Amino acid sequence: MPGVAIPRRENTSPLTDGHHRATPAPGVSEDVQVPAYLALLRGINVSRNQRIAMADLRSLLTGLGHDDVSTYLQSGNALFSSRAKSPDTLATQIEDAIRKELGLTVRVLVREAADLHRVLDANPLADVATDPSKLLVTFLSVPPDAAALETIDPATYVPEVMAVGEREIHVWYPDGVRKAKLNPPFFEKRHPGAAATARNWNTLTKLASMLG
Incomplete structure (x- = not known):
C-alpha cells in the first residue's frame, strides 16, 4: 500500500499569515545563524475561552526577543529563531508570557527544526x-x-x-x-x-x- 510522501526540504522564504523580526541585541551581528524552532500551542481556538489571535501570538514572541517570527493556521503553530538553547526553557517562557500578557493558561511544546525533520x-x-x-x-x-x-x-x-x-x-x-x-x-x-x-x-x- 503506498505510503505518505515527504516533500523535499527547500530553503525558501516562508509563506505565512505574518512575519516579524525582532531588533538584534546590541553587539549581536544580524549575520549570526541562530537555531529555528517550532512552538505548538495546545488546545487554542477550539473554544470561546481559549482564543488567541495569531497577530497577538506573533507580537508576544517578538516581544520575548525572538527573531523571524511567523505563524501558520489558527491552531497555534509559531515559527521563530532564538539564541536560547533549550526547547523546554523556551516552552516555559512562552507559557509564562501567555499567562501574564493574555491571561490564558496554555501548554506549549517547542521543537527544533531538526527534530521536526526527524519526525x-x-x-x-x-x-x-x-x-x-x-x-x-x-x-x-x-x-x-x-x-x-x-x-x-x-x-x-x-x-x-x-x-x-x-x-x-x-x-x-x-x-x-x-x-x-x-x-x-x-x-x-x-x-x-x-x-x-x-x-x-x-x-x-x-x-x-x-x-x-
Whole structure:
C-alpha cells in the first residue's frame, strides 16, 4: 500500500499569515545563524475561552526577543529563531508570557527544526497511511512512557494504528479523527502532568518547509 510522501526540504522564504523580526541585541551581528524552532500551542481556538489571535501570538514572541517570527493556521503553530538553547526553557517562557500578557493558561511544546525533520523522515506508518490528513503526530512534553504504553491492547483500537517515537506518537486514523480513541487526551492520561498536542501530516510538512 503506498505510503505518505515527504516533500523535499527547500530553503525558501516562508509563506505565512505574518512575519516579524525582532531588533538584534546590541553587539549581536544580524549575520549570526541562530537555531529555528517550532512552538505548538495546545488546545487554542477550539473554544470561546481559549482564543488567541495569531497577530497577538506573533507580537508576544517578538516581544520575548525572538527573531523571524511567523505563524501558520489558527491552531497555534509559531515559527521563530532564538539564541536560547533549550526547547523546554523556551516552552516555559512562552507559557509564562501567555499567562501574564493574555491571561490564558496554555501548554506549549517547542521543537527544533531538526527534530521536526526527524519526525517526518521516520514516518513509521508510511506503509499503512494513505491519506496525510488522517495521519497525525501527537507531540508529548515528556518522552513516551514505555511501561504505560505497553499496556495498550492494539486490538481494542482497530482500525487506528499507532507507532511510538522519541517524544511523539504517530497515529493513523483511517476513519477520521472526530471520534478517534487514540487522541491527545488518551496519551495525557498515561503521562500524568504532561501535555500532548497533535498535528496532521499536511500541516507538519508545510511547517517543515517553512522552517527550511
